Amino acid sequence: MTSNHSANPTHLRSHIFHGLAPGPRLLVTGAVHGNETCGTRAITQLLEEIDKGQLSIERGTVTFVPITNPLAYQRKQRMGDRNLNRNMAPSAIPQDFEDRIANVLCPLLDAHDVLLDLHSFHTGGAPFVMIGPQNNTGALEPFSHAAEEMQLALHTGPHRIVEGWLDTYARGVQRRVAAAANGGGTRAQSLVTDTNYGVGTTEYMRSRGGYGVTLECGQHDDPQAVQVARHAILQTLGLLGLIAQKPSPEPMEREILRLVDVVDREHAGDTFAREWRSFDAVKAGEAIGTRDGGAAIDAPADGFIVFPNPRGEVGQEWFYFAQRRV
Structure with missing residues (x-):
């Protein structure tokens, strides 16, 4: 019997640990974009340490998803059929691989309280962390956990915090809609002009009553990015009380x-x-x-x-x- 190693992946792997005392439910994701692997490698290190008894989950629940987009990861590129971290929502009639992943990932997000999403970027630059809006009851991104999210962002490590993602995307979508008025109706065009286009993992998490941050750990190929991701995971586990180890203090210097x-x-x-x-x-x-x-x-x-x-x-x-x- 022969196997087809180039076939599209058929499952999403997660690793779940339940502490024996009650506590929050944390989801940690890596490789939402397939060429951003620092989170994958950091998660793999920590899974080995948990298995060896070197790290103990004592309270709550933590779920690790080391490779969130296995097709993009298999291809060693940012996307499989499309960008998983845009248009994040369940699909009654999936159109592509990322729609099928979202149909599994969205219920997983629903089942957790907090998200740490680990990424990296193309060009040089220092790590930074992205947060959502201030508390509000508006139509675009209503939110009520700004204080908890800021505390999480500050403990992940980088001193630089970036906000304003979804409303910036809303303006971008408006321009794309205007530019596409005379264009065709391709699948790619329908995605980037969808009002849901700016919604990725953290935006979906907030829409479901939770909170989370996107940590950009450094340049794709920088070995130090793995250590940034590892530090952030341990800090988050400690901050939420899932492990006995207390987190390091917030950095004194900060830039928003x-x-x-x-x-x-x-x-x-x-x-x-x-x-x-x-x-x-x-x-x-x-x-x-x-x-x-x-x-x-x-x-x-x-x-x-x-x-x-x-x-x-x-x-x-x-x-x-x-x-x-x-």
């Missing part, structure tokens, strides 16, 4: 930035003015890039470049613009 815009790559010929790193500072009017037709893209104000992706797909995010929280 707010995403204010997302700029899409409109053509394969769009180019950056230089090799940007996340959180490179720019002055108002400074050149960021050039469109294929020659139009300049300049900084609208003093701020910072976030998630620059020189290999970004046409019609998807190219970079973000952030400013200090006022």
Whole structure:
């Protein structure tokens, strides 16, 4: 009998540990994007330590999902059929591999109180952690756990905290809808113009009454990113009381930035003015890039470049613009 190793994965693996005393329910995810493997490696290390008795889960529940998108991981790329960390919702009629994963992952998120989602990024730059909105009762992202989420973010390790994800995405979706008015109706286009497009793991978690953070542990290939992920997992376990070890104190230094815009790559010929790193500072009017037709893209104000992706797909995010929280 022969096996087809190139076939799409057929299951999602999770590892669940129940402490013998009551406590919160934590979900830790790695490789939501298949080429972001620092979380996978850190989780694997800690699973071995739990099995050897070197780390004990004493309270509550922790579930580890080392490879959240097994198709993208198998292909060693960001996505399988599409970006799992966008349009996160159950699908009555799944259209692609990520829809099928979401149908398993969403109930898993529903069953937990807190999420630690471990990622990495394309270009150079220091680790940072992303949080959700302030407490509010608005229509876009109502929320009531801002204090707990900030405490979790501060304990993960990085001093830099970034907010403003979903409302920035809402503005980006509005622009895509306007640009697509005269275009075709492809699956990819329907996804990026969906009002749910900005919803990923943490946004879904908040919509279900929980809270969580996205930790960007460093550049994809930086070995130190694994240690950043490992430290964050142990800090979270300690903060929530799932292990006996207390977390290290919050960093004294902190910087809070707010995403204010997302700029899409409109053509394969769009180019950056230089090799940007996340959180490179720019002055108002400074050149960021050039469109294929020659139009300049300049900084609208003093701020910072976030998630620059020189290999970004046409019609998807190219970079973000952030400013200090006022």
